[in-house]
Amino acid sequence: MNNTVNVEELSFEQTKKLKFYLSKLVEYNGSDLHVKTGANIRGRINGEIVSMSKEIFAYDDGIMLAKELLRSRFGEFVEKKNIDFTFKLNDNYRFRVNLFFQVDGVSGVFRTIPMDMPTVESLQLPPIVNKFCNFQRGLILVTGPTGSGKTTTLAALINQINLTQKKHIITIEDPVEFIYKDAMSIVNQRNVGQDAISFADSLRATLREDPDVILVGEMRDLETIETAMHAAETGHLVLSTLHTVDAKETIGRIVGMFPGSEQNRIKMSLASVLQGIISQRLVRTKDGGRMAAVEILVKNARIENLILEGRDGEIPDALSEGKDVYKTQTFDQALLALYVDGKISKEEALNNATSRNDLLILLDNADSIVEVNKNRDVKNPFTSDKDIIGLKK
Numbered sequence: 001m002n003n004t005v006n007v008e009e010l011s012f013e014q015t016k017k018l019k020f021y022l023s024k025l026v027e028y029n030g031s032d033l034h035v036k037t038g039a040n041i042r043g044r045i046n047g048e049i050v051s052m053s054k055e056i057f058a059y060d061d062g063i064m065l066a067k068e069l070l071r072s073r074f075g076e077f078v079e080k081k082n083i084d085f086t087f088k089l090n091d092n093y094r095f096r097v098n099l100f101f102q103v104d105g106v107s108g109v110f111r112t113i114p115m116d117m118p119t120v121e122s123l124q125l126p127p128i129v130n131k132f133c134n135f136q137r138g139l140i141l142v143t144g145p146t147g148s149g150k151t152t153t154l155a156a157l158i159n160q161i162n163l164t165q166k167k168h169i170i171t172i173e174d175p176v177e178f179i180y181k182d183a184m185s186i187v188n189q190r191n192v193g194q195d196a197i198s199f200a201d202s203l204r205a206t207l208r209e210d211p212d213v214i215l216v217g218e219m220r221d222l223e224t225i226e227t228a229m230h231a232a233e234t235g236h237l238v239l240s241t242l243h244t245v246d247a248k249e250t251i252g253r254i255v256g257m258f259p260g261s262e263q264n265r266i267k268m269s270l271a272s273v274l275q276g277i278i279s280q281r282l283v284r285t286k287d288g289g290r291m292a293a294v295e296i297l298v299k300n301a302r303i304e305n306l307i308l309e310g311r312d313g314e315i316p317d318a319l320s321e322g323k324d325v326y327k328t329q330t331f332d333q334a335l336l337a338l339y340v341d342g343k344i345s346k347e348e349a350l351n352n353a354t355s356r357n358d359l360l361i362l363l364d365n366a367d368s369i370v371e372v373n374k375n376r377d378v379k380n381p382f383t384s385d386k387d388i389i390g391l392k393k
Contacts, residue, residue: 003075037105062106138275232273
């Protein structure tokens with residue numbers, strides 16, 4: 001395969017077709033476009049993969065699309081077998097792209113990045129999340145599976161800081177997704193592979209660049225985690241992501257990545273620097289859309305002691321019991337609230353529950369309270385989770 005690309009010889013016909021399908025994806029509020037050699041083009045719309053064409057994407061079309069999109073980076077793609085970059089459709093939408101080789105040829109996934117900057121309010125996140133922006137130092141983590149909206153939540157936090165505080169913000173991403181324009185803050189964004197060698201290397205350099213806030217797109221390895229924690233310890237606010245399902249697993253994952261002889265030191269460091277965890281799961285709403293159900297950990301004396309003593313299994317109870325005082329919540333509490341507010345169905349709540357049986361009891365009790373108060377003509381029967389839990393008792 002010829003790894004060099006002569007731009008003058010490119011017709012960009014495949015790019016025109018790509019733009020058509022990306023426009024259709026945006027029209028239907030889709031999140032991802034899947035282009036695969038040997039198959040028809042498909043999109044993820046409201047969480048489901050749907051066919052968007054009957055035409056089979058041919059091998060030569062895949063190679064040509066890669067050349068048109070990558071141009072001088074095509075040789076790098078052939079050598080590494082996959083590549084990340086961003087693609088701009090228009091002034092309103094950009095896409096995070098991963099092109100890769102598979103057995104039939106080239107495939108690609110295009111993730112939608114709206115140009116409109118998200119806010120905590122537009123994402124319908126709990127108000128306590130806004131307070132995370134006011135920390136002067138420490139570590140804030142956004143966790144969840146791939147496609148759960150972690151990057152979007154981080155963007156809402158960075159945007160809030162940029163608009164309201166005089167800070168120097170540095171982001172290290174792979175690739176850069178949301179583009180921030182300097183407001184009250186200075187924002188420098190670095191693209192791993194283009195502007196930086198790696199997360200860890202760029203993070204070390206960042207500490208010499210007078211930062212106040214550092215966003216690390218993903219804590220992928222031990223070196224990045226340790227450097228991020230060091231940055232948080234030395235007076236910086238560090239925000240990052242992990243692919244963990246909840247707060248309890250997040251704590252265990254970070255500690256568990258270090259050798260046994262190091263784990264007591266890491267527990268002490270983590271207990272000191274961790275300010276909060278936002279864990280997300282996307283759930284389907286009754287109107288056919290999707291929104292994030294979130295578990296919230298806010299550090300307090302009890303959480304700090306649980307981390308220090310390695311009692312990760314007690315973290316869910318601490319979050320549940322801290323709801324009224326610290327505004328923490330578990331996934332099941334979040335799902336219960338979304339159900340009570342009429343945003344999601346009982347089935348959707350149960351499908352995403354941490355403890356299906358426990359949540360089922362709470363949901364049934366919620367239905368009972370609604371029915372009782374209908375008969376009493378009470379408009380707002382829920383003052384807190386205690387009403388529901390109290391009925392169970």
